[in-house]
Amino acid sequence: MTERSSLGVGLVGFGTIGVGVVKVLQRNADVICGRLGVPLRLVRIADLDLTRDRGVDLGGVHFDADANALIDDPAVDLVVELIGGHDVARRLILRALERGKPVVTANKALLALHGKEVFEAARRGGADIAFEASVGGGIPVLRSLREGLAANHIESVHGIINGTTNFVLTQMEQAGESFDVVLKRAQELGYAELDPSFDIDGIDAAHKITLLASMAFGAELTFKEVSIEGIRAITTLDIESAAEFGYRIKLLGITKRRVDAGVERIEVRVHPTMIPAESLLAKVDGAMNAIAVHGDAVGPTLFYGAGAGELPTASAVVADLIELGREVLRGSAGRVAPLSTLPESLVPKPIVPLGELFGRLYLRFTAKDEPGVLSSITGLLGEHGISIESMIQKGRGHAGSSVPIVVFTHPASEAAVRLALDAIDHLPEVTAATRLIRIEDEL
């Protein structure tokens, strides 16, 4: 191992986050060097768009469209992958790792789907892969799970891990406006993509909770088994009803460990959730993220910060560069397992089906404003063993019109509730499918 006077960084993908990485490397070169011992020098960038002015000075940086050449360039000690997606990114990351070059990425989709292959390649190549920026943007939550809380059996993780949906829900609440109106504004402001499905329908959050579940419980990655529900169906009425009962609605990624009759299983799910308005998580507004982690020794913890954006995400990418840079300087790799638990100790853990959840629920029925409707609904709930904590009929319709009826249940089996709703939604007076929102009280 020779003494190195600097480490060369190669950046693949020069979009928003890539520009942020360049800015942080340049602007904070002094503190980075003061902590790492040598400068992190940006030596090469690869991106298909070679012409757009990104407003950063690239003097001395080799910039072309050839990502493969960047990876193979002996001046590049550390590779940053920020192009996203599964195909090209996967190929490039594998190429780098096979050549023994450490990789930093923010690509949660790739890791949630192909993590096992990528981590095996890292091990084989004797190179590290780091991905702090893939969950919670600038919040060092993966590091905290992997190392800071490593002495714990993690019991649960509840995360606001998608800024777009949190922005939309916060705006709906504050302005009393519908989902469609707020989404349109979020798109105009750049908080939501033109095709917002990835965020709004919970897929991005599902990628992230997949990684968190694996790190928390030593479970193999299981993206395909995550139950996912987005926020499209949330109405201002739901938000107001939640507020009346001391709750706020957040899109949460949730994962919990559960042992029934000696068998350990995990819950992994993304859905709108009512949480106590007084909980810290409920105070997380706008595009901010927060992840509540409960460990058996540490108890409740929470990690809060910007979940996206040029500089916050770059903060996490460059932190990873510093960490992997240390390993390059020492000629070593593999200090910590990427998913916290060593690969040979990772095991597939069965997922608890939604029907086996047991908890309080919010139900919004839509029914004709006619005598006897309430009695039919409550009768069917009762037949399935579901006990009602409170019920509100919201307003009165004109003759023959439909009105919403809002119910908060006592803790109930979700399978039983599903059966009851199936029967209720077939009643002639019920004019739309009943909406269900889960309540998490223990936050």
Next chain:
Amino acid sequence: MTERSSLGVGLVGFGTIGVGVVKVLQRNADVICGRLGVPLRLVRIADLDLTRDRGVDLGGVHFDADANALIDDPAVDLVVELIGGHDVARRLILRALERGKPVVTANKALLALHGKEVFEAARRGGADIAFEASVGGGIPVLRSLREGLAANHIESVHGIINGTTNFVLTQMEQAGESFDVVLKRAQELGYAELDPSFDIDGIDAAHKITLLASMAFGAELTFKEVSIEGIRAITTLDIESAAEFGYRIKLLGITKRRVDAGVERIEVRVHPTMIPAESLLAKVDGAMNAIAVHGDAVGPTLFYGAGAGELPTASAVVADLIELGREVLRGSAGRVAPLSTLPESLVPKPIVPLGELFGRLYLRFTAKDEPGVLSSITGLLGEHGISIESMIQKGRGHAGSSVPIVVFTHPASEAAVRLALDAIDHLPEVTAATRLIRIEDEL
């Protein structure tokens, strides 16, 4: 480097936290081994009290009063120091480090005062020292500052870092009871020591903010220059007045970077602070801790969790054991600088004197309820350039009695305020020293 089948842990100090460490090592042996690759085996304990039943099974553990022999025992790979204090602890830690044995400690007082000596011994001995448990109990905030936010210029740290004072202030607020009453109850409940000065007068928080300031700003440790004010003088009137104006009072450790005319200096202080009731930090109640860190790239972040207690503190101690255990297994040390910035890059940074603070202030005057008093006070404030945002005279006294007058100022120079208060407190109608509480609005 031979393959190790386990790592031996020696525990010096078998009090509350020590018992917690034993419990976590035993109870969570499976996850620890799954993450580290080998078991952490408790082989030896040293404590003066050999007889008390701690309620844990010590089968196979060598337990005597000889800490030196423990350190020298070849079966001990990692030393945990939990006796606290400066003298014996310092000697033991130096002994271990000189022998090349890594040390985990929760001893903030020792590090705040003798950190430089200890860190140099670690470097010389080629052994690591870790101290996550010394600040924020189980919250992995030191790791987050040292690695997770390493790409940032840190701009400020505001921390609720003493559980006892936060418990007392929360109780005073919720029960409307005086400091003395609440402190007595806190002592009965075990939330405060019989001699509570260390916590109540802000010294413990000052040790912690010393470490945080050094890690945040690459500054040499400067405990002796920290300005410290505890919570003894806080009254329920102060708490109520704060609430009326949308604030809560918390004992904060605060450190900020400040550049005036090209000269970088830092603020390092502990004092009761009014913070916006809507801020996340203001929601941190009881004995919980939280540290808000603002970085130039990441923006605002917050780390929340239990700041003390047997198991939360043990969570941090054992996390450190796992981290240092990895280094022992790899035959290496010195991966990350203990204070984040490499020792050769640490520099003394001048401290901003309190007089140079500029911000909004809460002032509580105590004056006879006589005509002209308000005018004298406001006149003197005005003469010193201090502009009043609001003023409330609380109740009316009977003839000749004293009443409190509460003032919120616009942003003002603290030096000017001190001069004004000096003049005001010499007015014949003013019957007690005026109380000042700083306001931090940017949280």
